[in-house]
Amino acid sequence: DTGVSQDPRHKITKRGQNVTFRCDPISEHNRLYWYRQTLGQGPEFLTYFQNEAQLEKSRLLSDRFSAERPKGSFSTLEIQRTEQGDSAMYLCASKGNTEAFFGQGTRLTVV
């Protein structure tokens, strides 16, 4: 296993469109996280899964955002009716017993 992978790496979309990102975690990790990082800032927590259960969501996650992790494997993050303020890097991380490992992120640009 080569680590956490995210797809796509870059996405440009028009305001009002829906977008979906995918994260494939390290296979033996049961914990999966989504973070959002805007320019010049550190990553901010969005949501957390343990296996297939979504156990915590940040206030940052408006009702336009939804995340799933069917079967406790890969995860998707969907943003509906995108706004320019959604432009950011979306990072996925998975965690086993110790530290979290991050993917390379999906850079979203809303025009």
Place this chain on the structure above:
Amino acid sequence: AQSVTQPDIHITVSEGASLELRCNYSYGATPYLFWYVQSPGQGLQLLLKYFSGDTLVQGIKGFEAEFKRSQSSFNLRKPSVHWSDAAEYFCAVVHGSSNTGKLIFGQGTTLQVKP
């Protein structure tokens, strides 16, 4: 509320010089602390972590960090910086009041290395 502060937004050092990046945290109990590095357009790579025990921890790429409870600090150091160390560095702490393992990050410090 828990927080992480990295006082230096931007630091420039000459190649071969020593480096110290500052990190202060706010947390009542013993924290789990991390330093991550991020190259432009990339994800985060773990440099080192502190959970317990020896307060001086060694990481990858020649980095080390020292946990000082009395100062609520976890500063990152490197004796001799290489040009390839130019990147953004983030200090993070595991959020303590939930059992999720989610991380709280500082704002980051951008390191520039002069030839």
